[in-house]
Amino acid sequence: MTTPPDPDHAPLFHVVAPVPLTPVERLLALADLYTQHNDRIDLLFSGHAHPAPDAYMSSAHRLEREALACIKDVRQQHLPAIEPVAGAVVRLKQTAYLTSGATRYLTAAQQALPSQDAEDARPDPHRGFGQYIRLARELTALAPLAIVESASHIAHRLSARARNSSTVTGLDAAQHNALLEVARGHITVAEQHGHRVHGHTTTVTAEVLRHLEAQDLVTRQPASTPPHFPGGVPRDRVRLTALGISTLSAVIDAPLHVSLPARCPSPVPAAANATRAHR
Template structure:
């Protein structure tokens, strides 16, 4: 018989990190609409919110199936994850109301009033999912500390250090967008991701740059490029999210960086 390569199912931590990324993508799409750089597409927003709600509840069920010890902060992390799902349900209702109140005169997105009608409902929906990416990542960290070893991925890359881990966490939280493909890193509340670090992560195949998918930095500006974790990036972060990196060589089998991935270049 022929050997067939069977895809490996994602671990719980990988699944949660992917959920955080989906929330960031959902929020970005709504932000672009509110910024007047995207056409109204209420059907797509409603479908996206419903998908997020289902996946968040499915993740809650998957966490409970692990039968983690009910010791803080695990119970609180489960509650926050459930709250995220319930808030997403509320966002779905607001987006459904927006769908029903969409102007019939094909008004341009830039003229939508954020204080009433379609624009108000969309803004209210956006507020309910604003903290979802960071909340999911924080909860994931608490779960990962207490999951059994068999529930963890064992993927790593050569040279992974604490600075890379922190950068991957910031990207997972949806805090990193750039202008002109790694020309300038956006700022977190307290930190920033260095442009050289973004190029390094890109060269290792851990992140990718999604062009013009993030809202502009200022009103009337051009959309920015959202930095997202690749499947390899999700797997690597899931391995190191819960504990400091070892001082010595990694015990897990390294995954070589893809040779075909070019480093990002800075415009001049």
């Protein structure tokens, strides 16, 4: 019998992913969970969310458990203990340990929760409640990137069956790169001054993003990240869909290349044909 969810302890986020997950798919889903967790804390500091240290603490606990479960899942694949696979597993362990530290800071934040009258004020990142939340946020800041990079190294040593659970259509270099950036938690969209895509250091065009949305590989979570500038409106986080997770898991370690149409057989030079005809 399934226990109904407790509305007072509802998770901060959910992830849409196929079941059962392969090891690489599970890692990509984990990266997405970290991105959602970080976004909710960022909304708090931007004044677009109410303090909820108990919810943040519960989500950090969940992240830590899932990170450890992913490590166990990878170990069960009996991969060779060579670089860069060994380093990828170490990075996943570090992510779990850092998340444990974030949970402790969030527990301290719960005890330092401001008074009811101060709940609507932005937390001070250098004092009390706000300082604990900031320190916790710093510990999980690079988790999505570390997990996606680890997943890429691990995928390189896995069989196709252990990488993804769906048939993958061709992706060009721009689409492949965009899926990676989405998985890393690097892509948001703002509509305040027209459709604008915001990334980190890699450019993802609106046209590529619209194509991925049309293919049901990515989706947008409205108003889930802070404004790009003070006084602005929250941006939409771009996330992988279930199909996007499965698709990227199959090509995550593939070299960035533009897919080309099938080549026609090369014509035989006329001079060569003439030579053979006279033999």
